[in-house]
Amino acid sequence: MTRRARAAALLLGALLLAGCGQPLPQPSPQASPADPLPALGPDQVDRVLSDVTTVVSAADAAALAAISAADGEVPDSLDSIDADLQNRLSGPAAAMRRAQYVLATQGGAGAITSIPAGSQTVIEPATDAWPRVLMVVTDPPKDLQAPLLLTLVQTTPRDQYHLWSWARLYGGVKMPPTATPDVGSRPIAADDAAAAVAPKDVLARYVDVLTNGDGSKYASQFTTGPLRTRITQQRDAWKQAIGQGSVTETYTAGDGGPWALATADGGAIVVGSVSTVTTLTLVDSTLTIADATAALLGANTVSKELTIHWLSTVAFSVPPAGSEKPITVLGAEHVPVEVTGS
Amino acid sequence: MASLLCLLGAAAAGLGVASATVWRADDQLVASASGEPYIVTDPGVLGMAADEVQVTARADGKVVIALGRADDVAAWVGSDTATHVTGLRNRSTLATTVGPGVPGRATPEPSGSASASAAPSASGSAAPSTSSSGSPTASASASPSDAGGVADPAGSDLWVQQVTGTDTATFSWQRQDGRWSLLAAAPDGGPVRLTLSWPQAVTTPWLRPGLIVGGALFVAGLAWWIVLLVRTRDTAAVALVARVTRRPEQPRARRGGRHSQGIPVVPAPDAGDGAPTGRAATPARWSVAAPAEGVRAGEQAGSTQPRVVASVAGPTTTPPRVAGPPQAPLTRRALREMREREERERAAQPDATGPSADQAPPVSAPERGEPAAPGAVPVGQVRRRDLRTQPPPTAQDHPVMPAWSEPPTDMRLGRVVDASRAGTTAPDGTTAPDGTTAPEGTTAPDGTTAPGDSAPEAAERPGWGRRLLRRRRRGDRPEEAPAWAPEPEAESPMVLPTPPEASGPSADAWRRAWGLPPVVDRGAEAEPEWDDSSEEEGR
Numbered sequence: 062m063t064r065r066a067r068a069a070a071l072l073l074g075a076l077l078l079a080g081c082g083q084p085l086p087q088p089s090p091q092a093s094p095a096d097p098l099p100a101l102g103p104d105q106v107d108r109v110l111s112d113v114t115t116v117v118s119a120a121d122a123a124a125l126a127a128i129s130a131a132d133g134e135v136p137d138s139l140d141s142i143d144a145d146l147q148n149r150l151s152g153p154a155a156a157m158r159r160a161q162y163v164l165a166t167q168g169g170a171g172a173i174t175s176i177p178a179g180s181q182t183v184i185e186p187a188t189d190a191w192p193r194v195l196m197v198v199t200d201p202p203k204d205l206q207a208p209l210l211l212t213l214v215q216t217t218p219r220d221q222y223h224l225w226s227w228a229r230l231y232g233g234v235k236m237p238p239t240a241t242p243d244v245g246s247r248p249i250a251a252d253d254a255a256a257a258v259a260p261k262d263v264l265a266r267y268v269d270v271l272t273n274g275d276g277s278k279y280a281s282q283f284t285t286g287p288l289r290t291r292i293t294q295q296r297d298a299w300k301q302a303i304g305q306g307s308v309t310e311t312y313t314a315g316d317g318g319p320w321a322l323a324t325a326d327g328g329a330i331v332v333g334s335v336s337t338v339t340t341l342t343l344v345d346s347t348l349t350i351a352d353a354t355a356a357l358l359g360a361n362t363v364s365k366e367l368t369i370h371w372l373s374t375v376a377f378s379v380p381p382a383g384s385e386k387p388i389t390v391l392g393a394e395h396v397p398v399e400v401t402g403s
Numbered sequence: 404m405a406s407l408l409c410l411l412g413a414a415a416a417g418l419g420v421a422s423a424t425v426w427r428a429d430d431q432l433v434a435s436a437s438g439e440p441y442i443v444t445d446p447g448v449l450g451m452a453a454d455e456v457q458v459t460a461r462a463d464g465k466v467v468i469a470l471g472r473a474d475d476v477a478a479w480v481g482s483d484t485a486t487h488v489t490g491l492r493n494r495s496t497l498a499t500t501v502g503p504g505v506p507g508r509a510t511p512e513p514s515g516s517a518s519a520s521a522a523p524s525a526s527g528s529a530a531p532s533t534s535s536s537g538s539p540t541a542s543a544s545a546s547p548s549d550a551g552g553v554a555d556p557a558g559s560d561l562w563v564q565q566v567t568g569t570d571t572a573t574f575s576w577q578r579q580d581g582r583w584s585l586l587a588a589a590p591d592g593g594p595v596r597l598t599l600s601w602p603q604a605v606t607t608p609w610l611r612p613g614l615i616v617g618g619a620l621f622v623a624g625l626a627w628w629i630v631l632l633v634r635t636r637d638t639a640a641v642a643l644v645a646r647v648t649r650r651p652e653q654p655r656a657r658r659g660g661r662h663s664q665g666i667p668v669v670p671a672p673d674a675g676d677g678a679p680t681g682r683a684a685t686p687a688r689w690s691v692a693a694p695a696e697g698v699r700a701g702e703q704a705g706s707t708q709p710r711v712v713a714s715v716a717g718p719t720t721t722p723p724r725v726a727g728p729p730q731a732p733l734t735r736r737a738l739r740e741m742r743e744r745e746e747r748e749r750a751a752q753p754d755a756t757g758p759s760a761d762q763a764p765p766v767s768a769p770e771r772g773e774p775a776a777p778g779a780v781p782v783g784q785v786r787r788r789d790l791r792t793q794p795p796p797t798a799q800d801h802p803v804m805p806a807w808s809e810p811p812t813d814m815r816l817g818r819v820v821d822a823s824r825a826g827t828t829a830p831d832g833t834t835a836p837d838g839t840t841a842p843e844g845t846t847a848p849d850g851t852t853a854p855g856d857s858a859p860e861a862a863e864r865p866g867w868g869r870r871l872l873r874r875r876r877r878g879d880r881p882e883e884a885p886a887w888a889p890e891p892e893a894e895s896p897m898v899l900p901t902p903p904e905a906s907g908p909s910a911d912a913w914r915r916a917w918g919l920p921p922v923v924d925r926g927a928e929a930e931p932e933w934d935d936s937s938e939e940e941g942r
Contacts, residue, residue, distance in 0.1 A: 066407055069411060085494065086452035086491060087491075088450075088489070098581070101560070189478075218481060218559075219554060221559065221560050222560050
């Protein structure tokens with residue numbers, strides 16, 4: 062009897078002890094997804110955009126305040142304002158913004174492209190590598206300008222997303238379909254010919270078209286678009302104005318980019334920059350510069366030479382591989398960033 | 404064994420409850436680790452012990468806790484050294500390894516042209532070169548090589564959530580889809596202590612089984628007990644039958660004795676209007692111990708019984724028979740006294756005194772006798788004690804008997820009937836004071852008591868508590884114990900002889916009515932009683 066009881070007690074105790082000794086929890090991470098996930102969650106995108114636009118609008122406000130205080134002169138504080146911009150702007154966008162501030166000393170606030178905070182389309186990169194590119198179509202600005210296509214780039218993991226470029230979308234242009242943000246779009250390397258044309262080549266060919274006009278063998282591959290038209294018209298205007306002098310313009314693809322994200326149909330959205338240098342050589346004449354460009358020059362007239370550096374950001378929609386469709390120029394921004402002359 | 408079962412059951416239930424209370428596991432699993440300057444949790448660690456986790460990071464100065472995708476966190480750490488939390492080492496310590504954020508992969512270089520040339524050349528210089536090449540990447544955070552090798556993760560776009568604090572930062576995380584890592588850093592330098600606290604859904608797996616098994620065991624034990632009790636009661640009942648036939652008065656006496664000690668009252672009826680007097684006489688009961696006759700003897704030693712017996716026998720005149728053998732020495736004296744008493748009583752019966760003296764002993768006896776119910780008394784000793792003490796009362800009751808037969812009103816139905824029936828027989832006992840009953844009671848303390856006891860017991864079956872109380876009371880009065888010494892079991896043999904007398908037709912009828920076996924085995928049945936008691940000891 063007692064033996065049995067003892068055995069029962071032992072058994073009970075053993076069971077209790079066994080009950081107490083739970084195994085240590087082990088981490089059981091989910092497997093890495095076969096396809097990279099969108100690099101940013103919706104909240105993160107909002108936060109990034111908010112940060113960027115906050116920095117930009119703060120800089121804009123500071124610049125305008127400084128400009129109005131400087132009474133037409135280029136305020137000294139632009140350097141510090143520019144430094145703040147560097148926190149969230151990079152590449153062409155940073156250069157353009159600073160130039161616009163200078164232009165604003167002559168042309169007023171209208172010289173500054175307003176960057177809306179709201180977004181209507183977010184094109185997310187689905188990647189786990191760097192650099193990462195995020196494209197955003199903004200809401201239409203208050204000034205009834207066209208919406209902008211913003212391109213933000215995170216160069217390294219420890220960098221923030223920087224606004225690399227903005228481009229005014231042309232009227233009547235339709236953005237190519239892209240994957241929803243929760244799926245993400247595959248980033249396309251500059252030399253990746255997944256779409257009809259590799260991003261780098263897109264820029265190169267566009268430069269060739271700008272340079273050679275209709276004579277370019279690539280002319281038919283691009284829709285004309287306002288940018289090319291504008292550049293051509295400007296060049297022709299200079300030529301007429303100068304008379305005996307000479308006007309030369311060179312176009313080169315910008316150093317940054319191009320950045321590209323795949324579209325839903327296998328094409329790509331490519332954003333690049335084009336640098337344009339316009340050199341005017343005067344012969345026995347004086348050129349009076351009337352527009353805001355004078356602000357960049359710091360003078361109204363030149364008698365020998367005038368060199369204008371333009372910076373253009375261009376967005377293309379590249380059709381999928383095998384498609385015969387032309388590359389559509391979605392939008393662009395064309396800003397003189399530096400003027401020298403004498 | 405039954406009590407052992409009960410014990411086991413209670414123990415099991417108790418352990419079960421304890422497992423859910425005292426020994427209940429902590430409802431927090433808290434583990435921590437230290438690292439410098441970064442601590443990174445591997446994917447899956449945050450949610451390994453619960454769906455939510457409370458994170459606390461402590462360091463000197465600024466503390467940052469950042470939550471990001473595992474790949475992002477690893478990439479952020481890059482080639483820097485970090486302490487990686489890989490799991491739990493034990494229930495209070497996190498398992499860690501030290502290594503670069505991305506094994507075998509350095510922090511990604513800024514991609515080629517984008518920012519390679521991008522020395523934060525003051526864009527103010529606005530050289531064409533700047534515009535063309537210039538993407539001055541002003542990183543929000545210093546690169547690891549700067550700032551003494553500790554970068555500040557705060558504010559990075561990589562983080563889904565982040566918390567910064569001074570000296571301490573806390574953060575709570577809810578399980579969500581994906582691979583998540585946590586980065587804790589002390590940008591000012593120094594070690595970071597990371598504590599993860601998971602709420603634990605504390606299960607009490609042993610509560611229910613413990614209660615169920617324990618309850619089952621307990622109930623089994625109880626059942627066993629009950630079985631034992633019933634068995635003993637049966638035997639007791641048998642004994643009762645025998646007794647009833649002899650002395651129907653017992654129940655009454657017992658009842659009166661218990662409540663109001665009215666037993667003395669009962670005798671009064673004999674005298675005539677005894678009831679009132681009886682009550683008044685109650686106190687006498689206690690004084691009974693020293694009945695007129697017994698005083699001397701009682702003082703002498705434990706010889707109380709004999710005295711009593713003697714006194715009882717006296718009235719009956721026959722007692723010598725029964726009482727004779729065991730108490731031979733006393734008999735003469737007793738007889739003498741009894742006769743005297745008898746005469747006194749007859750003369751004095753009208754007065755309450757006579758009865759009171761006689762009855763007093765019985766009263767006390769019944770009390771003892773009741774508890775003595777075989778089944779009720781767990782301890783053999785007590786019971787025996789009762790047995791020994793009882794005889795005197797029974798013996799003294801007899802004289803009263805005849806009068807009793809009528810007042811059954813007090814009795815419960817069953818008993819009453821019995822009593823009345825018995826009464827018929829009883830009268831014999833009384834009328835024939837030869838005292839089949841009386842002697843029996845006296846001589847065979849064991850046997851007699853058993854019947855006497857059983858009767859009361861039967862009457863009170865319903866009242867367990869009472870019985871227990873009584874038992875205790877009994878136990879409390881050691882004074883009554885003196886009776887002990889005198890007659891041990893030696894007298895038991897005597898019991899057997901007496902039963903036969905009791906086994907009249909009426910007794911059989913009663914038994915049949917109660918569904919009990921015939922009287923034949925009386926002796927055999929009486930023995931079981933003792934067996935029971937031995938069993939009781941076993942318990």
